[in-house]
Amino acid sequence: MSDSDSKGHIPGEAGIWLFIAGDLVMFSVLFVIFLVYRADQLAVCQEGHARLNQTWGLVNTILMLTSSWLVATAIQAARRQMTRVVVTCFGLALLCGFGFIVVKVFEYSEKIRADLTLTSNDFFMLYFSYTGIHLIHVVIGMGVLTTLMLYSRSGKFAGTKLRNLESGASFWHLVDLLWIVLFALLYLVGAR
Amino acid sequence: MKALLLSRVTAVWALLIIATTLSWQLGHGVGFDDARSAGAAILVVTFIKVRLVMREFMEIRHAPRWMRWIGDGWIVVIAVLLVGLFVNAGA
Numbered sequence: 001m002s003d004s005d006s007k008g009h010i011p012g013e014a015g016i017w018l019f020i021a022g023d024l025v026m027f028s029v030l031f032v033i034f035l036v037y038r039a040d041q042l043a044v045c046q047e048g049h050a051r052l053n054q055t056w057g058l059v060n061t062i063l064m065l066t067s068s069w070l071v072a073t074a075i076q077a078a079r080r081q082m083t084r085v086v087v088t089c090f091g092l093a094l095l096c097g098f099g100f101i102v103v104k105v106f107e108y109s110e111k112i113r114a115d116l117t118l119t120s121n122d123f124f125m126l127y128f129s130y131t132g133i134h135l136i137h138v139v140i141g142m143g144v145l146t147t148l149m150l151y152s153r154s155g156k157f158a159g160t161k162l163r164n165l166e167s168g169a170s171f172w173h174l175v176d177l178l179w180i181v182l183f184a185l186l187y188l189v190g191a192r
Numbered sequence: 193m194k195a196l197l198l199s200r201v202t203a204v205w206a207l208l209i210i211a212t213t214l215s216w217q218l219g220h221g222v223g224f225d226d227a228r229s230a231g232a233a234i235l236v237v238t239f240i241k242v243r244l245v246m247r248e249f250m251e252i253r254h255a256p257r258w259m260r261w262i263g264d265g266w267i268v269v270i271a272v273l274l275v276g277l278f279v280n281a282g283a
Binding site: 007008009010011017021024028031032035036038039042054058061062065066068069071072073076077080082085166169170173174176177180181183184185187188189190 | 193196197199201202204205208209212215216218219227228230231234235237238239241242245246248249250251254255256257259260262266270273274277278280281
């Protein structure tokens with residue numbers, strides 16, 4: 001990292017980190033609420049877990065991790081002034097995000113066809129709310145990635161431009177991080 | 193280009209995929225007989241993944257010490273809280 005020193009380097013603008021911290025606190029509360037509900041209605045939640053399609057969850061986790069890696073690689077490429085690589089990586093990350101949404105649409109429609117909706121029980125209320133809030137993050141993130149891709153086309157990555165790329169990238173990594181926890185809580189733990 | 197592909201972030205991505213596979217296996221009866229221990233192990237692996245994303249992709253490892261401590265502090269507190277709640281609730 002070119003501008004790191006003994007005091008460290010904060011990627012992107014300070015403002016994005018305030019947002020990230022706020023979002024992490026909000027989701028921490030949601031994670032705790034989920035497990036409190038689960039403790040209260042263990043049988044309902046275990047049945048709900050069993051009715052989720054874990055393969056969809058796994059595919060989306062791989063898509064999220066890969067998109068995050070592509071965005072991290074785009075930042076590394078920007079620091080090396082590899083403009084085409086930066087644009088390509090953001091474009092591919094965007095495709096992964098699109099894939100995530102397509103999988104989610106399939107998953108939601110599968111549940112709705114099986115008569116499992118927001119009002120079915122507490123498990124599905126939390127499942128649809130949490131994954132819905134996360135999906136809003138994905139859509140916003142895709143807007144950010146599209147902006148970064150277009151913004152990168154002119155190259156010359158330095159100073160404010162590099163910081164702006166880092167800010168957008170940090171937001172996308174947050175979206176990835178939140179999904180990692182949601183995948184474990186909703187799909188994996190206590191499902192058998 | 194080769195240096196870019198063989199970078200540290202690529203190794204981290206591979207580790208994250210391996211950890212995801214491990215979580216998947218733990219959730220499908222590999223390693224633990226009871227779902228309670230398996231769930232706790234899945235949550236621990238999950239927060240190791242979270243720390244990797246934070247340190248390596250979000251580049252917190254280059255950030256000032258106070259920021260790294262806040263990040264690690266959050267991970268420890270939320271991981272302990274979630275594992276505790278999960279284990280106490282039964283499985």
